[in-house]
Amino acid sequence: MSELELENRNFVAGEWCVPENGTGLPVVNPATKGHVGTLQVADAGLAGRAVAAAKAAFPGWAGLSGKERGAYLTKMAEAIRADMDRLVEIQRLNNAKPRQEAINDIADSADCIAYYADIAAALDGRQGEDAPYERDRVGTRFHYHPVGVAALILPWNFPFKICAWKLGPALAAGCTVVVKPSELTPFVENEWGRIAQQAGLPAGVLNIVHGTGDEVGAALVANPDVDKISFTGSTKVGSSIMASAAQDIKRVGLELGGKSSIIVFDDADIDTAARLVMEGIFYNCGQCCNATSRLLVQEGLRERLLERLREQAAELVVAGPENDAADMGPLMSQTQFDKVTGYFETAQSEGLAVVSGGAAHARSDGFFVQPTIYADVPQESRLWNEEIFGPVLAVRGFTTADDAVAQANACDYGLAATVVSQDLAQANDVAQRLEAGHVYVNTPVAIFPQTMWGGFKKSGLGRELGRWGLEGFLEPKAVTFAK
Ligand code: NAD
DSSP: TTTSSSOHHHHHHHHEOOOOOOOOOEEETTTTTTEEEEEEEOOOHHHHHHHHHHHHHHHHHHHHHHHHHHHHHHHHHHHHHHHHHHHHHHHHHHHHOHHHHHHHHHHHHHHHHHHHHHHHHHHHTTTTOOSSSOOOOEEEEEEEEEEEEEEEEESSTTTTTTHHHHHHHHHHHHHEEEEEETTTTHHHHHHHHHHHHTTTOOOEEEEEEEOOOIIIIIHHHHHHTEEEEEESSSSHHHHHHHHHGGTTOOOEEEOOOEEOOOOEOOOOOOHHHHHHHHHHHHHGGOOOOOOOOOEEEEHHHHHHHHHHHHHHHHHHOBBOOOOTOBBOOOOSSHHHHHHHHHOOOOOTTOEEEEEEOBBOOOTTTOOOOOOOEEEETTTTTTHHHOOOOOSSSEEEESSSSHHHHHHHHHHHHHHSSEEEOHHHHHHHHHHHHSSSSSEEESSSSOOOSSBBOOOEETEEEEEEEEHHHHHHEEEEEEEEEEE
């Protein structure tokens, strides 16, 4: 994989560039702790130039019809599909995901962009729609304007894919964008610049600047020419962005943390339940905002399910991208490793019952930890309440559906939840009562572009994907006129 050509610069006004007196930031492969490449980070000045480029490109891009913008998006989706293998390998070099997980990310990204190509074209048909009322002398029509320049600030856990979730609707709406990737996963995100070039996107419509959140991210948030901030990341940073954005009443979309429950009833098919629990917590090494990191299991199935999970966790292949049989890769960084192993120490000091794991992995050349399960976790435990963002499952029992709902909803977050039961009436009733933006019934926590993503409570503000994704980048306008 090392012969892959990695683009390490910033992409501003259609050109690859580095700031004057720029600095290099080493990027690490989490499976080896080895050096992947050096990122040429931007500074506040280059971030400002990127915003200026996006602002200059805005009238032209916004002035196209939705159908014309959709044609560019279609070309972008085609460019991704034509380059799948290389994109998958760059992504793995940067974050060491198991191959299938990386393939899923890139394929989903192409699907998302293709979906918003259609949505862009459909927007034309909504312009000038009549408001649904009848008056003799007056009528109202609705119009939808792009918000303006959007800053897209990204995390590292699903690089490229989360960018697609934002780029698709932003470009479809007619916004121009400045992308700020996580400094941990810049190389695969830079491929968006190449894709923009291949699709012939006008210069300045899509810009990418790299750097730390404190400097480059904060410079974008503070820039008065940025009209919308679409942020995915931690609740702490999201809260600070919301506070800064308040100065100029900037539009904000926040996709933040989670501590989601999977609720397994006695009548569940145990094979299905075990599979959904395992995928829900160990996919992407648990570094998923929608990880179902709390298992609530009804007392009658508790022992059998825990035994099944113990067996399956022991069988997981924990390895880096050199091993195509890997089920779970490493954590993303030393910071993540320290955080997750810190929770192992907390669990030990709290005297939690270990079902599986609970320690760093024997393989110490990367940031590997063991798939971990704790049983009978007290409701006040930090492991029950805090987002760990690692492969750590906390288990509690429940008696009735009311008890399960009450325990699941006793949480600061409200992103996702899963219900596993063969009694669909019961499962659907529980789904309605859960405080979560997306509830899954007997199915994995997959996210399709045509649906919706976002959370209740401290999991965020607004919704991405589906038609909600587009609305987040539009300013609706009503024109009321005399007949
Ligand atoms: P993070 O909040 O540390 O960083 C996210 C991005 O914000 C990075 O690009 C970072 O450089 C930037 N940033 C940091 N400080 C900033 C500031 N002051 N101003 C502007 N930008 C700043 O999050 P992370 O560690 O990259 O990602 C993990 C978190 O993301 C988890 O909490 C996870 O739940 C959340 N997440 C949520 C979703 C979702 O859809 N809800 C999806 C993925 C990840």
